[in-house]
Amino acid sequence: xxxxxxxxxxxxxxILALLAKGESYGYAIIQEVKAxxxxxxxxxxxxxxxxxxxxxxxxxxxxxxxxxETGRKRKYxxxxxxxxxxxxxxxxxxxxxxxxxxGLRKEQYV
Amino acid sequence: MFDLEKSIADWRKQMLAAGIKTPVPLEELExxxxxxxxxxxxxxxxxxxxxxxxVQKIGQARALKTEFKKAGIPVEMRSVKLVGIACGAxxxxxxxWILFVLLTVHEANLAERALGLVGITSIMLSWxxxxxxxxxxxxxxxxxxxxxxxxxxxxxxxxxxxxxIPYFLGQIPVGQILVSSLWTWAATAILGxxxxxxxxxxxxxxxxxx
Numbered sequence: 001x002x003x004x005x006x007x008x009x010x011x012x013x014x015i016l017a018l019l020a021k022g023e024s025y026g027y028a029i030i031q032e033v034k035a036x037x038x039x040x041x042x043x044x045x046x047x048x049x050x051x052x053x054x055x056x057x058x059x060x061x062x063x064x065x066x067x068x069e070t071g072r073k074r075k076y077x078x079x080x081x082x083x084x085x086x087x088x089x090x091x092x093x094x095x096x097x098x099x100x101x102x103g104l105r106k107e108q109y110v
Numbered sequence: 111m112f113d114l115e116k117s118i119a120d121w122r123k124q125m126l127a128a129g130i131k132t133p134v135p136l137e138e139l140e141x142x143x144x145x146x147x148x149x150x151x152x153x154x155x156x157x158x159x160x161x162x163x164x165v166q167k168i169g170q171a172r173a174l175k176t177e178f179k180k181a182g183i184p185v186e187m188r189s190v191k192l193v194g195i196a197c198g199a200x201x202x203x204x205x206x207w208i209l210f211v212l213l214t215v216h217e218a219n220l221a222e223r224a225l226g227l228v229g230i231t232s233i234m235l236s237w238x239x240x241x242x243x244x245x246x247x248x249x250x251x252x253x254x255x256x257x258x259x260x261x262x263x264x265x266x267x268x269x270x271x272x273x274x275i276p277y278f279l280g281q282i283p284v285g286q287i288l289v290s291s292l293w294t295w296a297a298t299a300i301l302g303x304x305x306x307x308x309x310x311x312x313x314x315x316x317x318x319x320x
Contacts, residue, residue, distance in 0.1 A: 026141075026142050047173075058251070059251055062248055072141065
């Protein structure tokens with residue numbers, strides 16, 4: 001299981017990257033993160049929503065109420081222009097962290 | 111016998127008691143809870159087990175409340191809204207005071223008094239219903255910028271009025287001065303009220319589908 005500090009730090013870039021593929025809603029976002037991480041990135045379900053609301057207040061994403069195929073109400077979120085910029089920045093920073101760690105690890109085995 | 115709807119209603123009560131607001135975000139959390147219960151039941155769990163598991167996964171009400179509070183409207187935003195309300199209140203007070211003078215001085219005629227009353231009515235209507243005609247801007251930085259511009263224009267209107275009015279004293283009839291003063295303050299009050307109206311419009315847009 002991944003430490004909760006890392007889970008919290010990765011929430012925003014993860015949501016931005018998921019929404020870059022198209023609009024989605026809270027439950028589907030959580031399920032996709034779980035599936036993609038093999039269940040290792042485990043969010044407390046409810047905690048996703050304050051993150052989504054904060055991102056919406058900051059103008060990174062927008063939301064609309066809609067309905068599922070079965071008629072259930074859902075709040076769909078999608079990326080805004082500022083969200084795309086924020087995603088590029090996150091990507092840059094996470095790639096840097098990853099490349100530093102990978103470089104250091106490589107040196108250990110040389 | 112386990113009653114799922116009653117259990118969900120009890121869970122809602124707990125959330126409300128902990129300070130989770132309705133309709134947003136409580137409705138969104140309930141939709142999530144129901145989807146999770148449905149998924150768990152499809153994978154073979156009994157109703158009661160599915161409910162207990164879904165409630166656990168969604169998290170403790172108090173912890174959620176803390177997180178939602180952090181995600182709420184930032185302090186800067188609230189300050190802008192308060193400045194707007196203050197501008198509206200000051201300008202509204204002066205408009206009412208001018209109306210009182212307008213209705214009591216002998217120099218004002220009936221048409222001027224009627225115009226004064228229309229001015230006050232416009233302020234009241236804009237404060238009460240203005241949000242319905244304002245756009246719902248979900249991004250708070252954009253909203254804050256527009257609200258700050260409304261506040262600045264409102265304060266600017268007040269300053270301009272105080273600077274200009276002495277030049278007109280004695281030049282034009284008292285009734286006309288009073289009516290134009292009242293309408294200047296009315297415009298200022300309406301602008302100040304817009305900061306509050308934009309907030310309300312954004313909140314209502316978020317709630318209207320729930």
